[in-house]
Amino acid sequence: xxxxxxxxxxxxxxxxxxxxxxxxxxxxxxxxxxxxxxxxxxxxxxxxxxxxxxxxxxxxxxxxxxxxxxxxxxxxxxxxxxxxxxxxxxxxxxxxxxxxxxxxxxxxxxxxxxxxxxxxxxxxxxxxxxxxxxxxxxxxxxxxxxxxxxxxxxxxxxxxxxxxxxxxxxxxxxxxxxxxxxxxxxxxxxxxxxxxxxxxxxxxxxxxxxxxxxxxxxxxxxxxxxxxxxxxxxxxxxxxxxxxxxxxxxxxxxxxxxxxxxxxxxxxxxxxxxxxxxxxxxxxxxxxxxxxxxxxxxxxxxxxxxxxxxxxxxxxxxxxxxxxxxxxxxxxxxxxxxxxxxxxxxxxxxxxxxxxxxxxxxxxxxxxxxxxxxxxxxxxxxxxxxxxxxxxxxxxxxxxxxxxxxxxxxxxxxxxxxxxxxxxxxxxxxxxxxxxxxxxxxxxxxxxxxxxxxxxxxxxxxxxxxxxxxxxxxxxxxxxxxxxxxxxxxxxxxxxxxxxxxxxxxxxxxxxxxxxxxxxxxxxxxxxxxxxxxxxxxxxxxxxxxxxxxxxxxxxxxxxxxxxxxxxxxxxxxxxxxxxxxxxxxxxxxxxxxxxxxxxxxxxxxxxxxxxxxxxxxxxxxxxxxxxxxxxxxxxxxxxxxxxxxxxxxxxxxxxxxxxxxxxxxxxxxxxxxxxxxxxxxxxxxxxxxxxxxxxxxxxxxxxxxxxxxxxxxxxxxxxxxxxxxxxxxxxxxxxxxxxxxxxxxxxxxxxxxxxxxxxxxxxxxxxxxxxxxxxxxxxxxxxxxxxxxxxxxxxxxxxxxxxxxxxxxxxxxxxxxxxxxxxxxxxxxxxxxxxxxxxxxxxxxxxxxxxxxxxxxxxxxxxxxxxxxxxxxxxxxxxxxxxxxxxxxxx
Numbered sequence: 001x002x003x004x005x006x007x008x009x010x011x012x013x014x015x016x017x018x019x020x021x022x023x024x025x026x027x028x029x030x031x032x033x034x035x036x037x038x039x040x041x042x043x044x045x046x047x048x049x050x051x052x053x054x055x056x057x058x059x060x061x062x063x064x065x066x067x068x069x070x071x072x073x074x075x076x077x078x079x080x081x082x083x084x085x086x087x088x089x090x091x092x093x094x095x096x097x098x099x100x101x102x103x104x105x106x107x108x109x110x111x112x113x114x115x116x117x118x119x120x121x122x123x124x125x126x127x128x129x130x131x132x133x134x135x136x137x138x139x140x141x142x143x144x145x146x147x148x149x150x151x152x153x154x155x156x157x158x159x160x161x162x163x164x165x166x167x168x169x170x171x172x173x174x175x176x177x178x179x180x181x182x183x184x185x186x187x188x189x190x191x192x193x194x195x196x197x198x199x200x201x202x203x204x205x206x207x208x209x210x211x212x213x214x215x216x217x218x219x220x221x222x223x224x225x226x227x228x229x230x231x232x233x234x235x236x237x238x239x240x241x242x243x244x245x246x247x248x249x250x251x252x253x254x255x256x257x258x259x260x261x262x263x264x265x266x267x268x269x270x271x272x273x274x275x276x277x278x279x280x281x282x283x284x285x286x287x288x289x290x291x292x293x294x295x296x297x298x299x300x301x302x303x304x305x306x307x308x309x310x311x312x313x314x315x316x317x318x319x320x321x322x323x324x325x326x327x328x329x330x331x332x333x334x335x336x337x338x339x340x341x342x343x344x345x346x347x348x349x350x351x352x353x354x355x356x357x358x359x360x361x362x363x364x365x366x367x368x369x370x371x372x373x374x375x376x377x378x379x380x381x382x383x384x385x386x387x388x389x390x391x392x393x394x395x396x397x398x399x400x401x402x403x404x405x406x407x408x409x410x411x412x413x414x415x416x417x418x419x420x421x422x423x424x425x426x427x428x429x430x431x432x433x434x435x436x437x438x439x440x441x442x443x444x445x446x447x448x449x450x451x452x453x454x455x456x457x458x459x460x461x462x463x464x465x466x467x468x469x470x471x472x473x474x475x476x477x478x479x480x481x482x483x484x485x486x487x488x489x490x491x492x493x494x495x496x497x498x499x500x501x502x503x504x505x506x507x508x509x510x511x512x513x514x515x516x517x518x519x520x521x522x523x524x525x526x527x528x529x530x531x532x533x534x535x536x537x538x539x540x541x542x543x544x545x546x547x548x549x550x551x552x553x554x555x556x557x558x559x560x561x562x563x564x565x566x567x568x569x570x571x572x573x574x575x576x577x578x579x580x581x582x583x584x585x586x587x588x589x590x591x592x593x594x595x596x597x598x599x600x601x602x603x604x605x606x607x608x609x610x611x612x613x614x615x616x617x618x619x620x621x622x623x624x625x626x627x628x629x630x631x632x633x634x635x636x637x638x639x640x641x642x643x644x645x646x647x648x649x650x651x652x653x654x655x656x657x658x659x660x661x662x663x664x665x666x667x668x669x670x671x672x673x674x675x676x677x678x679x680x681x682x683x684x685x686x687x688x689x690x691x692x693x694x695x696x697x698x699x700x701x702x703x704x705x706x707x708x709x710x711x712x713x714x715x716x717x718x719x720x721x722x723x724x725x726x727x728x729x730x731x732x733x734x735x736x737x738x739x740x741x742x743x744x745x746x747x748x749x750x751x752x753x754x755x756x757x758x759x760x761x762x763x764x765x766x767x768x769x770x771x772x773x774x775x776x777x778x779x780x781x782x783x784x785x786x787x788x789x790x791x792x793x794x795x796x797x798x799x800x801x802x803x804x805x806x807x808x809x810x811x812x813x814x815x816x817x818x819x820x821x822x823x824x825x826x827x828x829x830x831x832x833x834x835x836x837x838x839x840x841x842x843x844x845x846x847x848x849x850x851x852x853x854x855x856x857x858x859x860x861x862x863x864x865x866x867x868x869x870x871x872x873x874x875x876x877x878x879x880x881x882x883x884x885x886x887x888x889x890x891x892x
Contacts, residue, residue, distance in 0.1 A: 087116025096122030147172020266448030
């Protein structure tokens with residue numbers, strides 16, 4: 001069970017090849033010839049067996065054949081028969097190479113693979129490569145060079161082009177996978193494999209679309225947590241989206257939403273083929289910057305200014321040396337050197353001058369990365385400067401990049417930089433863009449670490465009241481809420497709204513306006529009118545009763561004339577929101593296909609469409625995510641002190657966003673929502689107008705299934721009494737538990753560590769620690785037992801600390817109906833009932849997810865665990881693959 005379920009596909013020991021008659025002129029057979037040549041063109045570390053379904057004998061003869069992987073390069077009808085044979089000889093995975101399989105043939109292939117329990121890559125795939133194993137199971141080109149980079153592509157043509165480019169640019173790969181349309185093994189499963197693949201250090205993805213947002217986000221978040229992931233997505237514009245849908249048969253959502261999803265997954269998005277590999281090259285070096293301040297060391301003013309311009313263009317910051325750093329560096333540089341903005345070492349700079357400048361910038365805390373821009377100069381040894389950079393890189397803990405301008409005169413220097421693995425670019429803009437990707441990776445990793453619950457820590461909303469409002473509207477077979485209903489829904493979640501009263505006659509409007517106090521605003525109330533101003537349905541700053549009467553009558557007549565079929569309930573009356581310097585903002589919800597609900601924020605008011613300021617984030621939100629969402633909007637610059645206006649109450653604005661997130665999580669019927677404008681000033685926020693669209697939620701919306709990212713499952717938190725006195729809390733794990741989990745492992749006895757990890761390691765490696773604490777609650781669960789202890793601090797004061805004293809977890813198996821568990825309890829808490837309670841709790845959670853069986857491996861010489869499993873009703877059986885283990889199973 002320690003191997004990934006796709007190991008038989010991507011790392012097989014034995015391969016059965018079904019390739020047919022190579023002399024046939026059919027195009028599929030041409031693929032077969034290419035494939036056979038590719039498979040035999042180098043030494044595969046495993047065993048190859050070539051079979052022909054027409055001439056290899058009876059099934060009884062074939063039954064003697066055993067293979068992990070079947071590779072099939074046959075016409076569609078014969079491919080189906082070959083896949084059946086592969087299933088009967090117990091292949092665990094299959095690859096169908098070639099093109100031309102329509103939806104019906106693909107469905108038949110998928111059905112055969114499912115019946116035999118095979119993982120099927122294809123049809124319509126160019127195959128895959130694993131260079132370290134000498135395995136070229138593809139028709140995409142010669143076997144790539146060995147390297148730490150994995151490539152996953154949804155375009156066969158682009159896969160071939162990338163391999164050709166990589167061969168010329170000395171880029172090596174751990175894995176290359178071509179995913180065609182209609183493949184059974186999808187991009188989410190491949191990412192899941194690569195996340196745990198020791199040969200892969202970083203991943204590049206060419207993506208045209210996805211079929212399941214939750215599964216894609218789950219796999220992408222797991223992969224990006226383990227190693228850098230860079231994504232190039234087709235279809236950024238509308239025409240491109242349509243082409244991508246036609247080409248790949250996958251669903252492609254809004255490009256802005258896709259950006260938000262990638263950020264939240266901790267991945268980096270690039271916009272061009274060239275950027276794809278420069279980003280991967282930088283991220284594979286494992287740089288971990290702490291900001292976006294890039295210092296530029298240059299020997300030429302022009303190239304340095306170009307770099308500085310592009311730094312500003314892509315929202316980075318020019319890293320400037322601290323005054324004390326400048327004072328120490330100035331005597332070490334030529335007289336004409338300038339350090340005010342750029343670190344311009346001047347045209348006379350030698351290798352030693354560069355060394356001094358690079359080391360100064362590398363040690364300066366106001367700098368996050370260093371870019372060296374060098375222009376060839378007569379009498380200056382470019383290779384010596386490159387060697388200085390190579391030596392400096394070893395001592396630096398910040399990104400070091402370079403732009404080596406020129407061509408023939410700097411060839412030797414570029415070779416030195418390449419051997420030192422220093423990312424090198426030919427233009428300042430490309431180099432700055434590469435650092436931008438590193439900075440984006442760091443920022444997105446911060447977003448990845450956020451695991452908010454569905455409800456914030458603010459006052460409990462009236463969820464049942466909100467659901468009643470929605471049910472009443474749906475009962476009336478309406479989808480659009482009136483303004484009164486929309487504001488009632490907002491109020492149920494404690495979002496401040498303007499007092500709004502419905503008037504059904506002109507006289508009633510006058511009385512209400514007089515009671516509220518002037519000036520007032522009048523708005524038409526109709527479920528059939530989305531934009532009131534388009535039908536003259538809004539009047540602001542109405543100052544007296546006579547004006548209210550006239551506006552009421554005129555508005556009713558105008559709306560009836562411009563939209564005669566609309567149902568008119570009356571006119572709402574509101575007291576005008578008085579805030580001299582309040583900012584008009586917009587908070588909204590849109591439902592994307594395939595990512596589901598997305599929260600939008602930006603500038604509001606009547607010019608919202610013209611301004612087009614909409615930053616987006618996937619729910620659920622916490623305060624950190626809400627603040628980042630605000631910062632990404634263009635209107636963010638106006639929210640502080642601005643042109644005489646005081647700064648707004650930022651905390652209150654964040655709270656409104658948290659409330660909207662709560663609405664999105666708890667009300668799966670929401671489809672669209674516009675709170676526009678919401679007026680925010682130094683005293684708080686108030687929603688002036690709101691429009692909400694709903695639909696009946698499918699039965700699958702239970703447990704937040706409508707969200708692309710599952711919230712932190714706070715509902716599983718429970719407090720239990722501790723045998724012998726005291727109590728402990730069992731709750732789902734989250735990233736902040738990393739240090740407590742490490743402490744638990746370090747304090748285990750050697751025997752307990754070996755029983756849990758079957759290893760003599762004394763602590764968890766950083767990558768494993770991260771993997772165990774940042775989990776996807778959709779496909780796995782880890783419950784920690786937290787015990788609070790009172791200890792004396794350094795000053796003698798008694799402080800309360802938390803300690804993880806036990807962990808149970810499960811991971812869902814590929815069959816989606818069973819899961820594999822693990823359990824560990826601190827040695828000093830053995831015999832206190834923690835093990836039983838943690839197992840019962842994790843089993844209950846798995847049952848709640850709809851899983852049918854839980855299983856695990858227990859060392860045969862671990863009597864304590866075997867006794868616990870027996871006491872809980874598990875069946876204990878021998879494990880066929882390894883006699884040192886017992887397989888324990890329990891139906892859920």
